Amino acid sequence: MQRRQASSFYPHFEKEERPTIDRFVGLFNQLIFKNEAILTDFLDPGKRDILKTIVGNEAFIQEFGGYEDAEKKRVYLNLEWDNLKPDDYQIIPFEIEYPEKFSQLNHSSILGTLANSGLETDTFGDIVTDGKGRWQFFAKKELSDFFIEQIDRVGNVKVKIKPISFKDVLTPQDDSLEKNIIINSLRIDAFLAGISKDSRGQIQKAIESKLVKLNWHEIQDSNIMVNVNDIVSLRHFGRIVISNISATKKGKYKVVLKLWQTKKHK
DSSP states (O other), X not given: OOOOOGGGGGXXXXXXXXXXXXXXXXXXXXXXXHOOOEEEEEEOHHHXXXXXXXXXXXXXXXXEOSSTTXXXXXXXXXXXXXXXXXXXXXXXXXXXXXXXXXXOXXXXXXXXXXHTTTSOGGGEEEEEEOSSSOEEEEEEGGGHHHHHHHOOEETTEEOEEEXXXXXXXXXXXXXXXXXXXXXXXXXXXXXXXXXXXXXXHHXXXXXXXXXXXXXXXXXXXXXXXXXXXXXXXXXXXXXXXXXXXXXXXXXXEEEEEEEEESSOOO
């Protein structure tokens, strides 16, 4: 098994992702030379894609984020197969207790509180809700005391962070909308203009400003064509999963999609 060179992976990803590539190549080289299992921080799907590309078939990869279909997950790497249990990933689920009758929380305010707590964002995972007022999040076990002792407010709302067991984890609410749109082109700028109602020029500027991701990776090319199962996100608008694409009789494209909208877009 040979030592990886980070530069050999640079052409496969955007320039801005090179620090991530460098870090993951270092982890892989550590794995093969020390033969010690590695448990990563919480990684989003884009970073997990980079890690899997670097590792290839040279090690076993297992991942868990606290619940089925989690977006951010911790990844376990080992040269031998281990039968892991949820506790092996060193993840703690937390319930956010607050006066639900008098206050409201939302995803962005909770994320802002956690992100501004002094910890890196990869130390905690998904934030989930049942849509009825209950909120939970997942974090690295070794930082549980920090969250319990240091987080006592979300915005102006007084909260208490309480560790819970995995059997008490919520089934997250799916607040996506199913939509059909008709577009003239499958170019990503035309697609996003069609769903967001922004102009193609505005979308092109968003792409140049690195506000658009395709399958969790930043893009800077407006000419990229979207395909079925692609995941497209536009910052401050939402995330879209393309379910189906078909041609119309007039030479246009009908796109069936699911949209998770971050805010109402005029």
